[in-house]
Amino acid sequence: MNLDVSVSSTIPKLAWCATCEDGRAWAVCGTGVELSETGLVEGCWDGDFAAFDFENAANFFGSGLKVTGNSLCAVSATHPIDCLFILKGPSRVAVSNSLAFLLEANDIQLPVGPSYGRRFASIANGLENAENQIYLGSQGEIHRVSVANIDIRDGSVGQTAKQTSAAFDSFESYRNYLTTTLAAVFANGADPARTFPYAPLSTCSSGYDWTACSAMAAKLGCREGVTLRTARGGSVDSGRAVLEALGMDAFEFERQSRADAQDFEEAEFIATGMGGEDFIYSAFEPKLGGRVVLTGFFADAAWHIGSDPGLSFERGDNSGASLSEFRLRTGFAHLPMPVVGLGRNTQPSLLNIARDSDMVPFSVGGGYDKPVPRRIAEESGVPRALFGTSKKAASILFHRSATALSPKSLASFREFRDHAPGKGVMYLRQSIWWIWWQIWRSFFYANRKLKIRTPAKLIERALFQNFAVYEYSSPITADLLFLWSLGKVRERYRPSDLTDG
Numbered sequence: 064m065n066l067d068v069s070v071s072s073t074i075p076k077l078a079w080c081a082t083c084e085d086g087r088a089w090a091v092c093g094t095g096v097e098l099s100e101t102g103l104v105e106g107c108w109d110g111d112f113a114a115f116d117f118e119n120a121a122n123f124f125g126s127g128l129k130v131t132g133n134s135l136c137a138v139s140a141t142h143p144i145d146c147l148f149i150l151k152g153p154s155r156v157a158v159s160n161s162l163a164f165l166l167e168a169n170d171i172q173l174p175v176g177p178s179y180g181r182r183f184a185s186i187a188n189g190l191e192n193a194e195n196q197i198y199l200g201s202q203g204e205i206h207r208v209s210v211a212n213i214d215i216r217d218g219s220v221g222q223t224a225k226q227t228s229a230a231f232d233s234f235e236s237y238r239n240y241l242t243t244t245l246a247a248v249f250a251n252g253a254d255p256a257r258t259f260p261y262a263p264l265s266t267c268s269s270g271y272d273w274t275a276c277s278a279m280a281a282k283l284g285c286r287e288g289v290t291l292r293t294a295r296g297g298s299v300d301s302g303r304a305v306l307e308a309l310g311m312d313a314f315e316f317e318r319q320s321r322a323d324a325q326d327f328e329e330a331e332f333i334a335t336g337m338g339g340e341d342f343i344y345s346a347f348e349p350k351l352g353g354r355v356v357l358t359g360f361f362a363d364a365a366w367h368i369g370s371d372p373g374l375s376f377e378r379g380d381n382s383g384a385s386l387s388e389f390r391l392r393t394g395f396a397h398l399p400m401p402v403v404g405l406g407r408n409t410q411p412s413l414l415n416i417a418r419d420s421d422m423v424p425f426s427v428g429g430g431y432d433k434p435v436p437r438r439i440a441e442e443s444g445v446p447r448a449l450f451g452t453s454k455k456a457a458s459i460l461f462h463r464s465a466t467a468l469s470p471k472s473l474a475s476f477r478e479f480r481d482h483a484p485g486k487g488v489m490y491l492r493q494s495i496w497w498i499w500w501q502i503w504r505s506f507f508y509a510n511r512k513l514k515i516r517t518p519a520k521l522i523e524r525a526l527f528q529n530f531a532v533y534e535y536s537s538p539i540t541a542d543l544l545f546l547w548s549l550g551k552v553r554e555r556y557r558p559s560d561l562t563d564g
Contacts, residue, residue: 064083064130064132065087066088066089066103067089068098069090070093070094071091072094075388076095076096076393077093077125079126079159079160080157080158081135083157083218084155088135093391095394101115104117104126104127106396107125107355107396108123108124108247109244111254112251112257113256121244122244122248122403123138124145124248124397126138126145128158136214136215137212138212139208139210139211141225143193144397146387147207148160148161148197149206150165150205151205152202156218161387162207162335163553166549167553167556171205174200178542179336179545180536180545181194181533183337183384183535184531184536185532186209186376187378187381188529189377191375195207195209211224227409229409230409234421237404240404242282244403245279245398246283249263249355262354263280263357264350265281265285265287266288266302266344266356268290268294268301269299269305269449271362271436275362276358277302278443282443285357286311288311288312288314289313289316290316292317300318302450319343327469327475329342329469332385334548340381340462341458355396357399358399361376363379364377364401365413365435366401366413366433368414368417376402416435431451461544462540462544465477476544479543479546479547480539480543493539499533500537503534
């Protein structure tokens with residue numbers, strides 16, 4: 064199968080969309096995508112760039128396409144923060160690393176009604192329990208695909224899950240795996256054969272996870288880090304002191320408590336379907352282009368001493384998951400370090416490492432205890448007093464209140480909401496959601512005061528199954544806000560000035 068590729072400077076740098084129809088395959092991509100005779104790729108992996116074998120990489124941070132014989136293989140990242148979307152239509156198959164791009168390229172409008180917020184957020188339940196069908200209609204069906212390769216041959220579609228082969232029996236073996244993997248990814252990103260190389264950049268805060276990321280990055284030659292000055296509520300959360308202790312240049316940015324832009328900047332975060340809470344990281348945009356960016360997302364699943372082995376990539380929130388459209392436009396590869404080596408078969412060993420006797424000096428007790436990242440940071444020279452003293456939250460919660468939108472966006476969204484079909488049913492569903500939300504808030508604060516963690520978890524699961532999913536199910540601030548944002552982002556996927564790649 065031959066793949067005809069056209070490049071457009073009017074769509075986001077790292078976005079691509081490929082279509083197979085009548086035995087032909089073609090793709091449109093942005094100007095930051097690497098092209099070869101066998102396919103295209105954005106991002107980097109723990110292997111030789113010249114080999115172009117990202118489809119087999121144990122750790123891949125990006126997405127791409129490979130042509131082999133008569134088949135086309137679409138390759139997702141090895142973590143669920145960045146995923147693919149596939150359309151199986153009556154006469155065509157299309158796949159993209161952007162839902163907005165896929166919908167625009169195939170002229171599909173998502174209807175009002177389905178619980179989009181709940182479906183997208185269900186990825187927190189683990190890969191096995193995620194609701195992945197996004198659309199079902201006359202033009203076919205659209206599914207989200209995470210941590211898998213998609214094989215397309217003669218109109219048929221197959222899917223192969225990625226498997227991690229890592230094995231850890233001690234802290235040293237785990238740290239060595241992190242070190243060798245990150246070194247390989249950095250080398251891949253800096254390969255001189257690349258048209259668009261990536262240089263490492265670390266993010267940092269005063270917490271365990273991002274401090275450990277910065278410590279590992281500094282060890283491997285990363286010299287720059289970015290941080291937000293404050294967390295939600297105004298408390299100090301800056302990682303400047305940590306970065307400076309590691310010998311890195313620190314770039315400190317202000318956290319926005321609400322959007323104030325005039326061009327619907329929030330939309331690209333909310334249009335991912337994942338709530339948009341990562342909008343705060345738009346402050347880092349001046350430093351992100353052409354970088355492989357280390358973050359601490361997924362740390363609770365990998366490192367928290369109180370975690371329980373769960374399903375593949377099961378976790379208690381969806382932080383980081385709304386970055387994808389922003390990432391594609393800005394042009395960076397996202398490397399959430401805790402996912403390196405994380406999988407259903409390795410999570411129990413990671414948690415056992417955290418509870419080993421040799422980790423006791425790095426365990427501080429309480430509900431915010433992560434010996435593994437603390438040891439990584441302290442043995443890298445970061446003083447104990449600089450990080451991990453309390454858990455802080457920085458995200459902005461559009462999915463709870465639309466008033467966090469900028470004034471211009473809020474006015475535009477309210478107009479969209481007021482003209483949406485089925486308003487009566489929608490407001491009834493919103494009232495029911497709000498009542499359950501108030502019940503949870505009362506329960507949450509009572510639990511915080513009484514400190515009854517285990518019974519509380521059982522009650523929460525009985526009422527909500529997983530609150531990290533339930534809180535994204537508001538018919539107005541999850542579903543309608545997603546559709547409004549999607550409409551805004553689709554406008555950037557109307558390519559012109561195409562050139563053959």
